[in-house]
Amino acid sequence: MRIANLKYLWNHNKSMSITKYPPEGIITPMKINKDFEYIILWMLYNNDHCTWSEFKSKPVNISPATLSKYLNILKRNGYIEQEKKGEYRITSEGRKQYTELQIKDSLESSLNYPPEVITRTREYDHWILWMLYNNAYCKWSDFLEPPLSINQSSLSKNLNILLDKDFAEKENREYRITRDGETEYFKMLKSYDLDRQSILDEECKRVCVITDKVSMFFDEYKIDDDEIRYRFLNMILRLDYTKFESTLSDELDFDKILLFLSINHPDNYPDYITAKNFALDYDIKLTTLEFFIDKIVEEKNYAIKFFELKVDDKITYYVQAEERLERILSVIIEDYIRKFTYLSKFQKQEGAQNSPPDINQLLDDVIKDICSDLFHEDLKPSLRKFLVEYIEHLAYKFETEKNLINHTDKIKGIAFQNVFEVIQSFGTSETASTVNKPVDNESYYFLHNRIFDTLDIIYFSKIDFIRMVEFKKAYFSKNTEFLGMMEKKLAKGHLSKVNDLLKDNLKNLNDVELMILKDLTLTYNGELEESLELTNEIIEKYPNEYVGYLFQSITYFLMGRFKDALSVVDLGLNMSFNILLISQKTQVLINYDHDKAQELIDKIFQDYPDNFALNRTKFLVGMTDCCTKIYDEPFKLINSLIDSNPDDSELSIMKAILYTVNHKYKEAKDWIKQTVEFNLLKGNPRVDTAAYLILSFSYVARGKFEKALDIVNKVKFHYPNHPLSHIITGLVHGFNIVYNFDKSKINKELFKKEFQKAKSMEQSEKKLSRYYQLESYILNETDGFDEAIKAIDKAIELSPEHFDIYSTKTHIYLTYNDKQDEVLALYDELFEKFPQNDKEIRHMKSFSYYALGEIEEGVKLLREGIKVYPEAIVMLNNLSVFLGGLGKFDEALEVIERAIEIEPRDANLFDSYGEILMFAEKYEAAIEKFHQALEMNPTGWFAFHTFLKLSKCYKALGMEDKAITCYEKAKVLIQKVLPGKRKMYLDQLDENIEELNKVHI
Incomplete structure (x- = not known):
């Protein structure tokens, strides 16, 4: 209060004085152009306030147009404020800007x-x-x-x-x-060879710049611990708030976040303040604190790096790279690494009778040393895991360091790399495999990727179509700018602003424009029945215009009514040929009859190879085929589209999804982090929610549960009211129950609650059916058959024309031995309901015959199918294995070789080839084929099965060590298969496992 009163008295006395004007050197500088920003700020800085007329008066004489322009610029930048009409004052930010301009002016000449x-x-x-x-x-x-x-x-x-x-x-x-x-x-x-005092003097200059601000911060929050103050200063000098300004509007919150990191340092142990308590004590939102702590610590594009020392689930200390503790730790570890490396080489030369130094002993020695001076004794258990990751960091740092120019540096790099390799081989690192690093580190957990079908950007929506040049030209040639404004508001979910815009511009719109925009708002409000009525009206009024047919087909598509969507789009094509209608028809067919979608797009694409809509649709056809085929074209297409449209962020998301459906999860994660910038103030829900889903899915698939939880926290903070926020949460917690990533965080109620929230918010029946489909997939592993069937039946009720959802139902049946007769009856129903999916149904039904032991029936079904579909890889593959199981080895080999000739890149075919040879007891030849399959695709869905079969082959050849190694690898991989699916395959291998168990495994 005293400060405020003093400020008032100072300003009051100042306001009574005569208006001060800048000196002649500022008003009429030697350079050509006047610096009007500097002139205006000079006057406001040196006066309590200034009026419009004072800026226009002599000696400054600023013209009204120029004055208006610069006053508006300064107001927008927050440098000045207007309290009364025609009266202006400088702000605190304006004072800073004036000081900078003053310095600039004084330094300009030298x-x-x-x-x-x-x-x-x-x-x-x-x-x-x-x-x-x-x-x-x-x-x-x-x-x-x-x-x-x-x-x-x-x-x-x-x-x-x-x-x-x-x-x-x-x-x-x-x-x-x-x-x-x-x-x-x-x-x-x-x-450089500069004296330390010179460097310190330079750094002190920077400290002086922020002294006043930081002193006030320390005083306000009673920060009197010098170590905390020093750590805070160290951070604030290196971390630039402007990097966070777009997502964190309050700089004070930024300072508080750095304070949290400064307080929670190992030097303070056992003192610690939780994020929750800090948020209460320092008046910052908990979600904001957690979000930005994670951002600063996890992301690599900031000036400083932090290492996390996790004591338990609630306590994490932060060590800043290059600070005193980290430098000392680095020196100590470097010394031990040298010792370890030298002794390893020495003992190796001494002979095999001397065992090499133990990596675990190395860690024990380091921990003992650093806990005597650097860290508290109680932190020993936590330091073990911390040190492994820290040594890996140092190894990587020295491996990639560009300035290893002298002998000492090179030895250091080699030493760290040697220890890094030993750490991997001993399996002490999280990144090292329990058996063999490539097998464990590159393999992935089985999930269910159909959830990506719910993303707004997957299929062309009405928003996507109105963005296209041909659409704007046809329907909004005079209102293109207005359409762009509407589209941006809709894409960001600002429906109230859309309605206001529409009301304010009614008089400027013609009838068809108005109906199009009304339908857009109805669709994005989820009022799909009303959209059908309005699009009917458009078709009746404008039967020769394609827009009514296009928009009505999309509405039917969102409702899961694929036949109706196809009928109306065909009606439009009968009236007039249109590329956008072709794109819409193709994306409906993707869900209804994929082969026809491929035929249609290939036919039309020949005549319009440069059309964006067709290229994007052709990519979608290829991407949705990647789940069952080896297919390179989608990657070529998406790269070409991105090159041609570098500012289209949705194309980047599509590439990440393509990586994901091809099980390239690390590449998907890296691509998202490289191309997507999450901006809390300029949210883009279509892109952001898709990116969050890809990241969470990729982390779960790679078993990185904690990182997936971090994404859950981010998406719930960023988009708390979006259905996908809850789907992501439910997915992550659901698969934690399935795979038991972290027992302490298994929460079945949360999994169910989040799915229920998402379902209550979703208005598209097509998307809703996918939510139920994913939920049924998880419920089958967590709650059993009855609950899973309830969920999948609800999905079918919502989207009865979607064959893929029925496929999930058959999957559920197949995981239960006592349900095989029921699933056979289901196949008969599917043959009748989905004749266009005859090939897929035959393949699935043949597998059921095999599971029931009715192999002859399976062979009969497949032979009939291959007559109709002679190049159906999945049927040829199954037939070859079935024939091998019946002892018809020559015919089996002939069939599998035909399949490989058709698709030589399918690793699973080589696995099947090996299996037939194994049945024929040609174990050495079988081993060769199995290894060929694994070399082609070491993380294929079949890999665990391949290792089990390899173990049987090696056992038969008397090579017990290799049999045990392969079985151990299979045990690692088998944990990443859904338990129900795992059982489905392992039931066929009971005898094999029993035999292997006799080999002292």
């Missing part, structure tokens, strides 16, 4: 240049960094002219490198250093 110790080398990026740090800004010519005289080519190359790394920024042809650049500048200084 530049500081780097000392000789830096210019002695040709490290031009160092010269440039020095210049940018020690001057307010620099221009291109400043580097070209003496005394630097950098040639244009080198200057361009090095400036671009600094700009790309965010060490510098360019605005109005002026180059300035960024916060990250300042951090890099101090790293650079340490590589």
Whole structure:
């Protein structure tokens, strides 16, 4: 209160004085253009307030147009505020900006240049960094002219490198250093022969800049511990708030987040403050705190790195890279690593009788050493896991370090790499396999990827169609800009703003434009029956226009009524041929008759190879076929589409989904992190929710449950009212129940509650059916047959024309031995209901015959099917295995070789080839085929089965060590198969397992 009163008195006295104007040198500078921003800020800084007329008066004489322009710019930037009409005041941000402009003005005529110790080398990026740090800004010519005289080519190359790394920024042809650049500048200084005092003086200059602000922060929150203060200063000097400004609007919250990291440091053990208590004590939202802690610690694109020392589920301490504790730890570990490496080499030369040093002993020695000085004794158990990951980090750091220029550095890199390899082989690392690293590290857990079908961006929606050039030209040639505004609001879910926009512009719209926009709002409100009525009206009024048929077909599609969607789109095509109608028809057929979708798109594509809609649709046809075929074309198509449309973020999401359905989960995760920027203030729900689903799915598939939980927290923070937020939560917790990733976090009620929330929010019956489908898949593993069947029957009720959902029902039946007769009856029903899926039904039914032991019936069914579908790989594969099981080896080999000739890239065919040879007791030849299958696809769904069969072959050849190794590998992989599906395959191998158990496994 005293400060406020003093400020009032100071301002009051100031306001009584005569208006002050800038000196002549500022009003009429020697340069051509006046700096109006500086003039206005000068007046407001040196007066309590200024009026419009004072800016127009002599001696400044700013014209009304120019004055209006710059006042608006300054207001938008938050530098000034208007309290009364025609009266302006400077803000605190404006004072900072004025000070910067003042410094810039004073430095403009003279530049500081780097000392000789830096210019002695040709490290031009160092010269440039020095210049940018020690001057307010620099221009291109400043580097070209003496005394630097950098040639244009080198200057361009090095400036671009600094700009790309965010060490510098360019605005109005002026180059300035960024916060990250300042951090890099101090790293650079340490590589030169400068005295420590000079470097410290430079760093102190930066501290002085923020002293007032930080002092007020420390005083307000009573931060008096010097160690916490020092850690906070260290962070705030290196982490740039502007990197977070787009998603974190309050800089004070940013400071609080850094304070949380500063407090929770191992030096403070056993003291600790939980995120929940910190949020209450320091008045910050818990979700905000958790979200940004995770962002700062996990993401790699910030100036500093943190290591997490996890004590338990509730307590995590944070160690900042390059701080005192981390540097000392690095030196200690380096010494032990050298010792370990030297002794390993020495003992190896001494002879085999000496056992090599034990990696576990190395860890014990390091922990004992560091717990005497650096860490509290109670942290020993937590440090073991921490050290393994930290050593891996150092190994990677030295492996990739570019400046390992001297002998010592090279030895250091080799030593760390050797220990890293030993750590992997001993299995102490999370990334190391329990049996063999590639098998465990690259294999994935079986999930259910049909949930991606619910994403808004998968199929062309009404929003997607109105974005297209041909649509705008046909229906909004005079209102293209308005349509763009509507589309952006709809895409972001701002329905109230859409309605307001529509009301305000009714008089500017013709009849068909108005009906199109009304239908868009009905569709995105989930009022699909009303949409059908309105699109009927459009068709009746404008029978020769394609838009009514297109929009009505999409509405039927969202309702899961595929036959109606096809009928209406065919009606439109009969009236007039249209590419957008072809795209819509194709995406309906993808769900109803995939082969016809492929035929249609291939036929039309020949005539319109450059059309965006057709290229995008052709990609979708290929992507949805990737689940059953080896198919390269979708990757070529999506890369081509992205190259042609680099600003289309939805295409990037589609590429990530393609990676996912091809089980390339790490690539999917990396691609999302590379291309998607989550912005809380400029949310894009179509893109963001899809990206979050891909990330969570990828992490679960790779067994990284904690990382998947992090995504759950982010999506619930970012989109708490979106159905996919709850689906993601339900999916992650559901598969935790199935695979038991973390027993302590199994929560069946939460899994069910989240699915229920999502279902209550979803308005599209097609999407809703997918929610029930995924839920049934999980329920079959958690709650059993009855609950799973209830859920899948509900999915069928919602989308009765979707064959894929019936496939899930057959999957549920197949996991129960006592349900095989019922599933055979279901197949007969499917033959009648889905004649277009005859090939798939025959394949599934043949498997049921095999499971029942009725192999002859299966062979008969497959022979009949192959007459109709002579190149059906799945039927040829099954027939070959069935014939092998019956002892008809020659015919079986003939069939499998025919299948391989048709599709030589399918690794599963080579596994089947090996299985036939195994049946024929040709074990060595079988082993060769099994290894060929694993080399082609080491993470294939069949891999666990292949290793089990390999173990049987090796056992038959008397090679017990290899038999045991293969069986152990199979045990690792088998844990990643759904328990129900696992049982379905293992029932056929009971005898094999019993035999192997006799080999002392």
